[in-house]
Amino acid sequence: MNFTELRLKVRHFFRRNKKILLIIFIIWIAIFSVNMMLKNRRSVPKATTTADIHTSVIDSSASTPTSLQKLIEDLIDEYVGYCNEGNYQKAFNMLSEECRKYEFHDDVTEFMDHVLVKMPTPKTYSIQDYSNVKYGNKRLYIYEIKYTDDLLATGLTNSTYAYTSEKLTFYNGDNGLEMGAGNFIYYSDIKNISENEYLKIDVTHKVVNYSIETYEVKFTNRSNYTVVVADGEEANESILVLPNEIRNPSDIMSIVLAPNEEKTLQIVYPKFVDDGDTSQSLVFSSVRVMENYSGVGDEVPEETIQSEIDNAIAKFSMEVSVAE
Amino acid sequence: MRIRKKDRVLTIFAAIFIILFIALIVISVISSRGKKVDYSNMTDEEISTAIKEEIDEMKKNDLGGMGERDRMEYYVGSFITAVENKKYEEAYEMLYSDFRKNYFPTFSDFENYAKTKFPTMISVEHTNFERNGEVYVLWSTLSNPMGDKNSSIEMNFIIKENDLNDFDLSFKVF
Numbered sequence: 001m002n003f004t005e006l007r008l009k010v011r012h013f014f015r016r017n018k019k020i021l022l023i024i025f026i027i028w029i030a031i032f033s034v035n036m037m038l039k040n041r042r043s044v045p046k047a048t049t050t051a052d053i054h055t056s057v058i059d060s061s062a063s064t065p066t067s068l069q070k071l072i073e074d075l076i077d078e079y080v081g082y083c084n085e086g087n088y089q090k091a092f093n094m095l096s097e098e099c100r101k102y103e104f105h106d107d108v109t110e111f112m113d114h115v116l117v118k119m120p121t122p123k124t125y126s127i128q129d130y131s132n133v134k135y136g137n138k139r140l141y142i143y144e145i146k147y148t149d150d151l152l153a154t155g156l157t158n159s160t161y162a163y164t165s166e167k168l169t170f171y172n173g174d175n176g177l178e179m180g181a182g183n184f185i186y187y188s189d190i191k192n193i194s195e196n197e198y199l200k201i202d203v204t205h206k207v208v209n210y211s212i213e214t215y216e217v218k219f220t221n222r223s224n225y226t227v228v229v230a231d232g233e234e235a236n237e238s239i240l241v242l243p244n245e246i247r248n249p250s251d252i253m254s255i256v257l258a259p260n261e262e263k264t265l266q267i268v269y270p271k272f273v274d275d276g277d278t279s280q281s282l283v284f285s286s287v288r289v290m291e292n293y294s295g296v297g298d299e300v301p302e303e304t305i306q307s308e309i310d311n312a313i314a315k316f317s318m319e320v321s322v323a324e
Numbered sequence: 325m326r327i328r329k330k331d332r333v334l335t336i337f338a339a340i341f342i343i344l345f346i347a348l349i350v351i352s353v354i355s356s357r358g359k360k361v362d363y364s365n366m367t368d369e370e371i372s373t374a375i376k377e378e379i380d381e382m383k384k385n386d387l388g389g390m391g392e393r394d395r396m397e398y399y400v401g402s403f404i405t406a407v408e409n410k411k412y413e414e415a416y417e418m419l420y421s422d423f424r425k426n427y428f429p430t431f432s433d434f435e436n437y438a439k440t441k442f443p444t445m446i447s448v449e450h451t452n453f454e455r456n457g458e459v460y461v462l463w464s465t466l467s468n469p470m471g472d473k474n475s476s477i478e479m480n481f482i483i484k485e486n487d488l489n490d491f492d493l494s495f496k497v498f
Contacts, residue, residue, distance in 0.1 A: 022338055033345040045388025047395065047488050051455065126457020151459050153422035155494030156480040161454070161461055 057144070058131040058274050064141050071177050072170050076127055076145065079168070079179070084122040088112040096173065098187045099180035102207045114182050118164045123147035130167060131274040135186050135208075136324070141170045142185065142210065142274070167210045183210040185273050190215070194320045198223045198289045199257075203282060203320045204264075212250065213240065213271045213279060215322065218264045221257035225313055226293040229255035233296050233305060234286035240269040240322075242277040255284075256293070281321045289314040384488040393453045396460045399491045400481045401448065404466075407438050408446050420484070423494035441498065443468035443475070459484050 014021065054069045056062040064072065075094065082091035092100065092111045104111040130144040148163040169180040180186075185208040193202045200220040207214045221227045230237035230253045238255065240247040250268045257263055271279065290312050294300050309315075363371050387395050399418075406415035412435045419428070428434035445468050452463035460483045467476035480496040 026338060026341055029342055029345050033349050036349045045385050045488055047388070047485055049392055049455075049485075051458070053457075126459070146456060148456060150422065151456065151461065151482045152420045152484055152492060152494050153426055155423055155427070155482055155496050156461070157427065157497040161480065163456065 053127055054129050056129050056132050062132040064129055064132070068141065068170070068172075068177065072141065072143065073127070075170070075177065075179055076125070076143065076168060079181070080119075080123070080125050080145070080147075083115045083119055088115060091115065094179055096178035096180055099182070099184045102187045103180070103182045103184035103209075111182075118166055119147050121149070123164075124150050133185075133274050135188075138171045138173075138186075140185060143168050143170070185210055188324055190322050192320050192322065194318045195222075196316070196318070198225075198314060198316075199227050199229070199287060199318065201282075201284065201318055201320055203322055206279075206322065208273055211270065211272050213269050215240075215267045215269070215282060216264065217267055217282070217320075218262065219255060219257055220262045221260055223289055224259045226259065226290045227257040228288045228290055228293060229257070229284050230286070231256055231296045233309070237284065237286050238267060239283050239285065240271065241280045241283055241319075242271070243280065244277070246283075247271060256295075278324070279322050281319050281323070283317065283319045285317040287316050287318055288312045380489060387488045392455065392460070395485065395488075396453065396462055396481075396483050397450050399483050399485070399493060400450070400462055400464065403481075403493055404446050404448055407442050408444075412438050418491070418493050420482075420492035420494045427497050437497075442466070443471060445470055
C-alpha cells in the first residue's frame with residue numbers, strides 16, 4: 001500500500017464515519033469542559049455542627065416535617081418570651097385545652113408555679129427534637145427545651161454550668177398546631193371496668209406524661225367487709241402490664257376500702273412514652289376480702305397480719321384492660 | 325442535495341456547541357485567575373489588607389475541615405494567643421458585646437484585668453466540652469509552663485460561632 005492509497009483510505013474512513021466521529025468529539029469536548037469547570041470551581045467551606053434541632057434524639061431517622069419546623073420554633077419562642085416577661089396567662093393560653101385541664105387543672109397559678117421552677121429568672125433557651133411518637137392517628141413531636149442563664153453574657157462568672165429542662169409536645173389538632181408543656185404528652189379516655197360480687201374497679205382515664213402514666217381508678221367495695229387491694233404486704237399488688245414486663249407504681253399505694261366504700265385514686269406508673277411498649281392492663285393481683293383487718297406496719301404483729309390474711313373471706317386477682 | 329443541506333445544519337450545530345463550550349472554559353479559567361491577587365500595582369496598605377484577606381480565607385478553609393470541638397478550641401486558642409502576645413485590643417474585640425458591657429465596659433478595664441490576671445506565658449488544657457443549642461462551653465485549665473505548678477486556673481470559655489472564624493466569646497471572670 002503506497003501513501004496515496006493510505007491517504008485515500010483514511011479520507012474514506014473519515015467520510016464514512018463523520019457523524020459518529022462528530023458525536024464522539026462533541027461528547028469529549030463536553031466532558032473536558034465540565035471537568036475544567038469543576039476544577040476551577042471554588043468550594044465555600046462551611047461550619048459543620050452536630051446540631052440538628054429537628055431530628056429526634058431517640059430515633060435519628062425521624063424528623064419533624066419541614067412545614068412544621070418554623071411553626072414550632074416560633075411557638076416556642078413566643079411561649080418562652082411570655083414566660084420571661086412574667087405574662088403567664090398568655091403563655092398558659094398557648095397550651096392545648098387538654099394540657100391546661102389535665103396537667104394544670106385549668107389553674108394559671110399552678111402553671112405559674114411550674115414555670116417558676118423551670119425559669120425562676122429570665123432564661124435563654126435551646127431546643128432539640130427529642131422524640132416523635134404516634135398516638136392514635138396523631139403524630140406527636142416531643143421537643144426538649146433547655147433553659148439556661150445567658151451563658152455568653154456572663155461567661156459563667158460566679159456560677160456553674162446548669163440548666164433546667166422540660167418537654168414541650170406538638171401535634172396537629174383541630175385548632176392547628178397544639179402545644180403541651182410540663183412534660184404533658186396526651187390524655188386518653190379508658191372507661192374500662194372489671195367487677196365481681198365484692199369489688200368493682202373502674203379505670204376512667206389516663207394522663208400520659210413523658211416518663212409516667214397516671215391512671216384514675218375508681219374502686220367500689222360492694223361487700224360488708226374490708227377489701228384490701230394493696231397495702232404493701234404482698235408483692236405486685238397493683239401493676240401495669242406491658243408486653244414483656246410489669247411495672248409497679250412509683251409510690252407504694254395503700255388501697256384499703258371500708259365496707260361499701262367508694263374511692264377514686266390516681267395511680268402513677270413509671271413509663272417512657274417513647275420506649276416502644278404499649279400498656280396492656282392494670283392487674284390487682286392480691287385483693288383480699290377481710291372480716292378482720294388490723295392494718296399493716298410495725299405496730300401490728302406479723303402473726304396478726306398473717307392470721308387475718310389466712311382467714312380472708314376471699315382472695316382474688318382482677319385485671320382491667322387499658323390498651324388503646 | 326437534501327443530504328448536503330442536512331450535513332450543513334449538523335455542522336453548524338456542532339460548531340455552535342463547540343464554541344459555547346470553549347467560551348465556558350475560557351470564562352471559567354479567567355474567573356479563577358481573576359481571584360488571584362495581583363500585588364504589583366498595590367500600595368503597602370492594600371497589600372497588607374489583601375494578605376490579611378488571603379490569610380483569613382486560608383484559616384476558613386482549615387477550619388472548614390475541622391470538627392466542632394477543634395474549632396472551638398482554635399477560637400479559644402486565638403484569644404489566649406492574643407492575650408499572651410499582649411494584643412489586648414484584638415482579644416477585646418473577640419468578646420461578646422453583652423459580656424463586655426457586664427464585666428469590661430471599657431478597653432482599659434479589660435487591659436488591666438488581662439495584664440494582672442492572665443499568666444505571661446499560657447499553656448491551656450481543655451478538659452471538657454459541651455454544646456447547648458448554638459452555644460459551646462469549654463472547661464479549660466490555664467497554667468504558666470514556667471511558673472508554679474499550683475498556679476493553674478480553672479476556667480470556662482463560652483463560644484458562639486456565627487460563621488467560620490467569626491465568633492463571640494466570653495469567659496469565667498476570676
